[in-house]
Amino acid sequence: MAAKSEETRKKILEAALRLFRERGFAESTMREIAQEAKVATGLAYYYFPKKEDLVMAFYVKVNAEMRPRVEAALASHGKLEQKIRALVYVKFDYFGPDRKFLGALSGYSADPGHRLSPFSEETKEIREEGIAQFRTALERSELKVPEDLVEAMPKILWMYQMGMVLFWIYDRSEGQRRTQLLLDKSLGIVVLLLKASSLPLMRPVRKLILDLVDVIAGEQSAVY
């Protein structure tokens, strides 16, 4: 019966997350995690071949748990700006207790070759889901997105969100006041730029930017 096995896996993952949250990623050893879960060290590796896999499982778990709240954010009325802000806030709220723990990981974020990077092959599914959230936000907004931007714009917004989250993770100001500030100051500009970019007049500029996005995205998909 698979249920027993599933139980064990869950027990180990929960023990791991408990320790990660309490004392950080690097500070929690696999031996401790196994002990906390009352299993042998090797068993933790049976279910999670690398310590990092525990983090991947964390990503997936949180992503799933966040889903209803994301739906709610997208269902809210309000303008595009409101929707984007709501989406970002869901992430802040949800990752709130794990800010420190995430900080320990985010070293990997720049390296698309690293499995835990938000740009990696292994996080692709989660990433696509995140991008889709912004696609929906755009579809449900007052904004008329020109044909040639339909694909790129959600990606750009997702990148913007990633930037905010990264900034938030490293934001040592009390209550992450600075991130608030940055979000307030930048979100308006971003939406303004989006709107401006839709003007027919802007077609040449769009072409240029899409070219750039192409080069960059091409590189990413070439990883591995």
Added chain:
Amino acid sequence: MAAKSEETRKKILEAALRLFRERGFAESTMREIAQEAKVATGLAYYYFPKKEDLVMAFYVKVNAEMRPRVEAALASHGKLEQKIRALVYVKFDYFGPDRKFLGALSGYSADPGHRLSPFSEETKEIREEGIAQFRTALERSELKVPEDLVEAMPKILWMYQMGMVLFWIYDRSEGQRRTQLLLDKSLGIVVLLLKASSLPLMRPVRKLILDLVDVIAGEQSAVY
């Protein structure tokens, strides 16, 4: 006499860089490095308390060795665009043989708390020197930089360079063709934006952007 000690240090560093280049950072063990340098393992740690310190020493070494070529690039005639391009090329040329090795490190690049990050306290000196290069390039250019941008503009250009270098490191296309493309497509725009930003008309926009830079830079300087 300090000379003997300096010799030993150098011997270890050279052995380390040789191995790093041959087979990468993670793949070279401290035991191998010590062995290659014909010393005991502990001695490598006497001179370089962490394996990472070998990388720091590499940064410093390369930075010093690059200096004359940077001067040359800055002394060249040509327009601002040429100077910036020349500066970036010096880095590509110099890091060329170490692209793979750098790739293994650049995971750290996003984490300003990590010593090896280009944004960390420990790399501050090197970073400042890099920023100063762009300050010089601007001073020697045809561009009239408005007072309120004098401080920020070199930083922005340095960030642009870091972006290019990062992209180049992960660029798996043959001969890093894609980076070429990106540089060609983006550099013109960057310079155009710089010029446009100097127009008196743009003052409100400048204010906005400088505000943003302030929030971001404030965060960075608050790191440790």
Added chain:
DNA sequence: CCTTGGACTTGAACACGTTCAACACAAGGA
């Protein structure tokens, strides 16, 4: 009831970064 095959589980063992107590040695000072 026994056997068998595969999923599950164990803990010792390995390689690595790192630490450390001990030793070597040169340069003064007595």
Added chain:
DNA sequence: TCCTTGTGTTGAACGTGTTCAAGTCCAAGG
């Protein structure tokens, strides 16, 4: 000449992530 002091130098030992040979357990087939 012997002692002292401080810089170099050594290699064993520790804690960590990870691997693995050797079990244990249990459902299905005989």
